[in-house]
Amino acid sequence: MKTLIILAHPDIEASRINKALKTAALESEVSMSELYEKYPDFSFDVKKEQELLVKHDKIILQFPCFWYSSPPLLKKYIDDIFEYGFAYGSSGTALKDKEFGLCVSFGAKEDELCEVSMCKRVEDIFIPFKCSFSFVGARFIKPFFIFDAQNLSDEDLKEKARAYRDYIKA
Ligand SMILES: Cc1cc2nc3c(=O)[nH]c(=O)nc-3n(C[C@H](O)[C@H](O)[C@H](O)COP(=O)(O)O)c2cc1C
Numbered sequence: 001m002k003t004l005i006i007l008a009h010p011d012i013e014a015s016r017i018n019k020a021l022k023t024a025a026l027e028s029e030v031s032m033s034e035l036y037e038k039y040p041d042f043s044f045d046v047k048k049e050q051e052l053l054v055k056h057d058k059i060i061l062q063f064p065c066f067w068y069s070s071p072p073l074l075k076k077y078i079d080d081i082f083e084y085g086f087a088y089g090s091s092g093t094a095l096k097d098k099e100f101g102l103c104v105s106f107g108a109k110e111d112e113l114c115e116v117s118m119c120k121r122v123e124d125i126f127i128p129f130k131c132s133f134s135f136v137g138a139r140f141i142k143p144f145f146i147f148d149a150q151n152l153s154d155e156d157l158k159e160k161a162r163a164y165r166d167y168i169k170a
Contacts, residue, residue: 004031021084053094058101099139101140101143107149
């Protein structure tokens with residue numbers, strides 16, 4: 001199974017959590033596509049990105065939670081790359097049966113996120129992603145979350161990074 005990680009962090013150099021996860025992920029056999037590095041002008045090479053998706057079976061969208069959603073470039077990525085005729089429509093079957101997962105880091109604790117969002121489970125905050133994957137015939141796999149980012153000890157971050165590697169391989 002070929003795995004692609006689509007990383008959307010606007011400042012990966014200043015990141016602690018996503019940078020550590022990226023390093024851990026690269027120890028496995030994965031392709032890493034960093035959207036903010038490749039497209040600082042928010043203008044995608046649509047064909048190239050579609051070809052990259054086609055070549056992989058499992059796609060993980062990795063990002064820090066920004067305002068109960070993703071950073072804006074990832075939203076635009078889905079808008080632009082999941083085109084009619086590619087991802088949906090009678091001939092748009094390129095993403096059918098692929099696995100899509102989310103790897104999200106949060107500043108807040110799990111219970112705080114549930115309280116504010118009024119969701120029983122944190123993954124329900126990302127229902128728009130789940131609906132989009134379902135719409136294109138892809139399968140949503142269990143997400144990987146890291147909570148309370150600022151208070152996570154170095155030891156706990158190392159453990160999370162190990163768990164992320166296992167999540168990628170699973
Ligand atoms: C613009 C912005 C919006 C954010 N919104 C949220 C949010 O809605 N919920 C939350 O738990 N954390 C929020 N955060 C905190 C980030 O998710 C957190 O700092 C990040 O996941 C840490 O990962 P990093 O070390 O890779 O940057 C926000 C941070 C920024 C800069």
